[in-house]
Amino acid sequence: MDEKQIEKFRFGVLTSKGHAEVHEMRLPKLSEHQVLVKQLACNICTADYGQWLGLREHQGYPMAGGHEGAGIIIETGDKVVELLPGDFVAISNNYCGECEYCRRGEESQCVIRSSYDLHEGGYKGRMGFAEYQVRNATAVVKMNPKLSPSEAAFLEPLATVAKGIGKLNVRPQDTVAVIGAGTMGLLNAQAARACGARVIVTEMMEKKITTARDMGFEVVDVRKNDPVKIAKQFTDGRGVDAVIVAAGATKANEQAAAMLKHFDGRILMFAAAYPPPKLGITSNDIHYRRMEILGTYLGDTKDFLEAARMLNQAVVDVKPLIEKSHPLDEIQKAFEEAAKPGNYRVSVLLHDQGGGEGTCSE
Ligand SMILES: [Zn+2]
Ligand SMILES: [Zn+2]
Incomplete structure (x- = not known):
């Protein structure tokens, strides 16, 4: 299959307390400063399973969350300079780059940051549990291909x-x-x-x-x-x-x-x-x-770059913090596991990873 011809993608979404489902959506058009990412893994954060448990419902539904993700770039917009198809990346934060906060390097306070988390069909969230996603080139960070996708997905929490x-x-x-x-x-x-x-x-x-x-x-x-x-x-x-x-x-x-x-x-x-x-x-x-x-809460661009170095240079080892993984079709099961007290990160695998990581790691 030519991956550039993808028109639709499937993604995990919380529809109400205790309910995670797989929905489908049209892939948005790639603009000149964006990249199309074939997402490989997204780990379930406390903010995600907290909502599944009914503890953070203020975040709203339908919640197509997941912000601890990693994948491979398969297409780049015409004005993207630093990234190439084939690059292994992890998700960082969206920001406009133009508002005063962004210009000060305080991108986590970007005034239009939350507008990036609204999608066609009323879906909210960062869409980490999605097979594919169009992302701003500034909202991904290159990672060491020696890391597994589930490990690289620790970029955001480490930031x-x-x-x-x-x-x-x-x-x-x-x-x-x-x-x-x-x-x-x-x-x-x-x-x-x-x-x-x-x-x-x-x-x-x-x-x-x-x-x-x-x-x-x-x-x-x-x-x-x-x-x-x-x-x-x-x-x-x-x-x-x-x-x-x-x-x-x-x-x-x-x-x-x-x-x-x-x-x-x-x-x-x-x-x-x-x-x-x-x-x-x-x-x-x-x-x-x-x-x-x-x-402390969230991270700015410089924090993401520091976190990437820590992961890429193996200054921190996140392997022991990956509890297990589930394919997207088992998203409900993945949330059940993530919400169990004592469990470390549960990773949702968005594509068949050809062995190695496809089953429970522990
Ligand atoms: Zn998180
Ligand atoms: Zn901004």
């Missing part, structure tokens, strides 16, 4: 980590505690370690404890040990320099403040949860202890 780690200003002499060894916790932990910091991970689930230990981290099993006590022991009683909260819970927020050194500690709030957790400390605590409480 959000790159942004957070940059804000937290992690230094080699720091001891950093990461609360939660889920996908985002272990991406943060690897990125902090890559900055030279000593990293402690706290977790309560056996499986995640094992994954974190296998990655070489010092792990506190919070079922057996008080993480605050251990954090102090690790630092000769001082407390850690920074905490990354990668578990959305009031208790985690309280623990973060307690693990931190008395003065000038930094806390990065990485996780969201519904209903929203409480901060767990008072403004007096922040004042007297000169604490820095930082928030």
Whole structure:
């Protein structure tokens, strides 16, 4: 089949709470600054399965979501200069490049960003779970072909980590505690370690404890040990320099403040949860202890480029964070698996990948 002649494509869509279906749509026309991507894999993010669970329904239906994807370029528009058919790419963010935010390098605040997520037929979302997609040339990043599509698809979540780690200003002499060894916790932990910091991970689930230990981290099993006590022991009683909260819970927020050194500690709030957790400390605590409480969300273009380097140069290893994969036809099953507590990323494979990755990897 000549792939340039594709007229329609199939894609995964959430139609209501608990319902993921495969729909079909006409392929939009390629404009001069766009590329046609044969999408190979898209991982199911918390934002995706959260909506499937009914926790993030404010995102709206029909939701053709999926923003953690990778694939191969099969056609380029006339004015695309840097990308060629055959290039292996991962999805980054859409932005206009013209508004003041974009010009400042703050593309995640682009004023027309959300308009890119509306499609023919009223579908919303980034259309990651789609066989093909026309994308702006500026909204993909070239990836190392040695990575599997499911690995390259970690570009977006890792870009959000790159942004957070940059804000937290992690230094080699720091001891950093990461609360939660889920996908985002272990991406943060690897990125902090890559900055030279000593990293402690706290977790309560056996499986995640094992994954974190296998990655070489010092792990506190919070079922057996008080993480605050251990954090102090690790630092000769001082407390850690920074905490990354990668578990959305009031208790985690309280623990973060307690693990931190008395003065000038930094806390990065990485996780969201519904209903929203409480901060767990008072403004007096922040004042007297000169604490820095930082928030992070999304990534800008420079964060995507940093994340691409981390993946392409194998600074982070995301293989252990791919739980399993399902073909597009099993999209409902894929969401069921993604939503199971303790599971790492579930990858939706959009085309037959010719062995290697086609079945459950673990
Ligand atoms: Zn995501
Ligand atoms: Zn803009």
